[in-house]
Amino acid sequence: MEKYVITLCDGTTCIQKKSREIRTALEAEIQKAGIADRVAIHLSGCLGMCAKGPIVIVNPGYSMYGNVTINDVPEIVQEHLIKGRPIARLTIDEDHLYNRFFRVFGDADFFGKQMRITLRNCGIIDPENIDDYLALRGYEALAKVLTDMTPQKVVETVKKSGLRGRGGAGFPTGVKWELTAKEPGPEKYVICNADEGDPGAFMDRSAIEGDPHTVIEGMIIGGFAIGSNKGIIYIRAEYPLAIKRLEKALADARKNGMLGDKILGSDFSFDIEIRLGAGAFVCGEETALIHSIEGARGMPRPRPPFPAQSGLFNKPTLINNVETWANIPVIILDGADWFSSIGTATSKGTKVFALAGKIKNTGLVEVPMGTTLREIVFNVGGGIPNGKKFKAVQTGGPSGGCLPEKYLETQIDYESLAAAGSIMGSGGMIVIDEDSCMVNMARFFLEFTQDESCGRCTPCREGTKRMLEILTRISEGQGQPGDIEKLERLGNMIKKSSLCGLGQSAPNPVLSTIKNFREEYEEHIHQHKCRAGVCTSLLTFEILDSCVGCGACKKVCPSEAISGKRKEKHAIDPQKCIHCGQCFMACKFGAIRKG
Amino acid sequence: MIDIQPEKLGELRQFITQFQGKPYFESNLIAVLHKAQALFGYLPREAMDTIAEAMNIPTAHIWGVATFYHYFNLKPIGKFVISVCLGTACYVKGAQEVLDTLRNELHIKVGETTPDMLFTLQEARCLGACGIAPVIMINDKIYGELNSKKVVDLINQMRKSAAKG
Ligand SMILES: Cc1cc2nc3c(=O)[nH]c(=O)nc-3n(C[C@H](O)[C@H](O)[C@H](O)COP(=O)(O)O)c2cc1C
Numbered sequence: 001m002e003k004y005v006i007t008l009c010d011g012t013t014c015i016q017k018k019s020r021e022i023r024t025a026l027e028a029e030i031q032k033a034g035i036a037d038r039v040a041i042h043l044s045g046c047l048g049m050c051a052k053g054p055i056v057i058v059n060p061g062y063s064m065y066g067n068v069t070i071n072d073v074p075e076i077v078q079e080h081l082i083k084g085r086p087i088a089r090l091t092i093d094e095d096h097l098y099n100r101f102f103r104v105f106g107d108a109d110f111f112g113k114q115m116r117i118t119l120r121n122c123g124i125i126d127p128e129n130i131d132d133y134l135a136l137r138g139y140e141a142l143a144k145v146l147t148d149m150t151p152q153k154v155v156e157t158v159k160k161s162g163l164r165g166r167g168g169a170g171f172p173t174g175v176k177w178e179l180t181a182k183e184p185g186p187e188k189y190v191i192c193n194a195d196e197g198d199p200g201a202f203m204d205r206s207a208i209e210g211d212p213h214t215v216i217e218g219m220i221i222g223g224f225a226i227g228s229n230k231g232i233i234y235i236r237a238e239y240p241l242a243i244k245r246l247e248k249a250l251a252d253a254r255k256n257g258m259l260g261d262k263i264l265g266s267d268f269s270f271d272i273e274i275r276l277g278a279g280a281f282v283c284g285e286e287t288a289l290i291h292s293i294e295g296a297r298g299m300p301r302p303r304p305p306f307p308a309q310s311g312l313f314n315k316p317t318l319i320n321n322v323e324t325w326a327n328i329p330v331i332i333l334d335g336a337d338w339f340s341s342i343g344t345a346t347s348k349g350t351k352v353f354a355l356a357g358k359i360k361n362t363g364l365v366e367v368p369m370g371t372t373l374r375e376i377v378f379n380v381g382g383g384i385p386n387g388k389k390f391k392a393v394q395t396g397g398p399s400g401g402c403l404p405e406k407y408l409e410t411q412i413d414y415e416s417l418a419a420a421g422s423i424m425g426s427g428g429m430i431v432i433d434e435d436s437c438m439v440n441m442a443r444f445f446l447e448f449t450q451d452e453s454c455g456r457c458t459p460c461r462e463g464t465k466r467m468l469e470i471l472t473r474i475s476e477g478q479g480q481p482g483d484i485e486k487l488e489r490l491g492n493m494i495k496k497s498s499l500c501g502l503g504q505s506a507p508n509p510v511l512s513t514i515k516n517f518r519e520e521y522e523e524h525i526h527q528h529k530c531r532a533g534v535c536t537s538l539l540t541f542e543i544l545d546s547c548v549g550c551g552a553c554k555k556v557c558p559s560e561a562i563s564g565k566r567k568e569k570h571a572i573d574p575q576k577c578i579h580c581g582q583c584f585m586a587c588k589f590g591a592i593r594k595g
Numbered sequence: 596m597i598d599i600q601p602e603k604l605g606e607l608r609q610f611i612t613q614f615q616g617k618p619y620f621e622s623n624l625i626a627v628l629h630k631a632q633a634l635f636g637y638l639p640r641e642a643m644d645t646i647a648e649a650m651n652i653p654t655a656h657i658w659g660v661a662t663f664y665h666y667f668n669l670k671p672i673g674k675f676v677i678s679v680c681l682g683t684a685c686y687v688k689g690a691q692e693v694l695d696t697l698r699n700e701l702h703i704k705v706g707e708t709t710p711d712m713l714f715t716l717q718e719a720r721c722l723g724a725c726g727i728a729p730v731i732m733i734n735d736k737i738y739g740e741l742n743s744k745k746v747v748d749l750i751n752q753m754r755k756s757a758a759k760g
Contacts, residue, residue: 280663292625
């Protein structure tokens, strides 16, 4: 049997409104029912909701009851504590779902600027217990859709909410649903894209691990809206915990009648299957993903036709990202108007970001659209550690760009980020400080996309390879005049002529760093200098007069380039030096200069 | 070569039967390949042939799919994957000698795995541990300041630990 903790507000107003009498009545009623061993009563200080007092909170599930009278006590005990059914009549419901987060974690700085819609249950519920999800109004949106709404009405609601795809491209979700709904059935598919492949991005993984039912509920509603009976979650094989939680959640949902034939007693039937990826970044692209589910090589194909018309098994297919799906139940319950009141003119709701790099609070954050980059980096993210200077913020991973300081006031929305020269992307956000080299950064991303290029179209397969060669030689001090222009020409050509989004966006990290940090490229090429001291082939090492002759550098030098007597100043032979930087790290006296 | 146990091929066939008769039967190929790799640790030719027969898909097509995805190993991988760093610092400090010793000791070339399935030998770009060059990485652990004798000792240690289970 479920154990409960009841919290009674013991503030002055509530006491005046007879909270103490309620407590006595509760204790008596609980004794009478013989459940005293599994119910504990706590008192709390003033909750600040005096107008609604007396307040009674029942946990787990955080049911907050207001204006409770002694007459309500038997019902609370019988219905909620014995039958496990929270009492809707007494529930204070004016707050929105997302607010629940703050009750658990408080309004700490890190959370203060956040707004948790899709992550609302993450960290709060037990993701492997469907009852936890149900207690937080889980599957209520589904019930509402099945009993009170037509498919058209659902599509209308999603359209009106202004929700746009969170997988990167930002296509209006409602429009996509409408297009798929219009196509002839009955065989249609609903897909959840959980292939999350950007290096450094883990939003979708955390969302599924923390609250798998939200995604499932969103997909069932999507199936109802477009007239599909079959959903597929395509998830990376590298996410075993997320897969396990999804399997458990799907089984529990089936047991509880949320999946399968005649869901919740309606005429609507729907089930979901998991399909595993096998480690190919390009499979995140929707047409490649569909090929992969069909059991083939995951190569993209030209669009149109779009999946909405001809997708999985050539049938109309609705494909959305994990985070997009997680927004759906909230939009249904709290309404399109409420949802579209959050964010900017063109981008509604919130966005989850995976903060990484040179930032104090690395982790997942969910902020309303319209939050500025500065707020994310310096408030939510806590700024740059070790007193270092901010240099740039990279969004959109290998498809995105680097934005320098002057863009920090940019608001997070699809259009503003694009105008600044980057993209929203799926939510990777890497903060770069003065110790990072922009040429090296661009090279890192291009190396990734080059490796992941599927090889189907020439511009991407060959073009990225040539760009990588040029970048590599620049970072090794072999850059030639004209290389920057060559990179720009190649990059723009690849963007225009590649088959899919991978090639169309692969040059972005290079082009945006050239645009915003051209002088660093020029220094590498003309002066053989890397100001961040990252491109080791360009570095020279010199021992300064402050050397005490301890010999630490000499010991670690792998090429025996350092000489000197004990207790005397040492010296580096530039001929033998291989620029590995070990001496610099070994010196405890700061007596080695690199530059 | 290691034996391909017939029971395991049987188990693979058994696994495939659950999809039989369902619509879009062939679409389960990747799930079947995952199963085969779970059974064998990689995708042996025999497994691909079994799949081809049971699913009525040409082996060539299966091969095409298997090679597309990074997750699938086409050759067996040893219990210990040894990567020899051939970065500049290690090279200067005798990485070649280390590599030669490993080749002689294990009787395999780079990219191969020992018949007892204990060791796979690979080359690596700079592992960033130049200060203790020359280095090798075994699975995720770095070993540095190596010479022929130390390498042989390491290999013997690994063999011993494997024998103990
Ligand atoms: C190379 C490439 C990789 C992609 N990877 C992902 C991914 O990992 N997850 C995702 O949801 N969308 C990814 N997409 C976007 C999908 O093609 C598609 O737009 C998205 O799944 C649609 O869902 P949404 O409208 O909800 O964003 C990728 C696109 C490209 C071109």
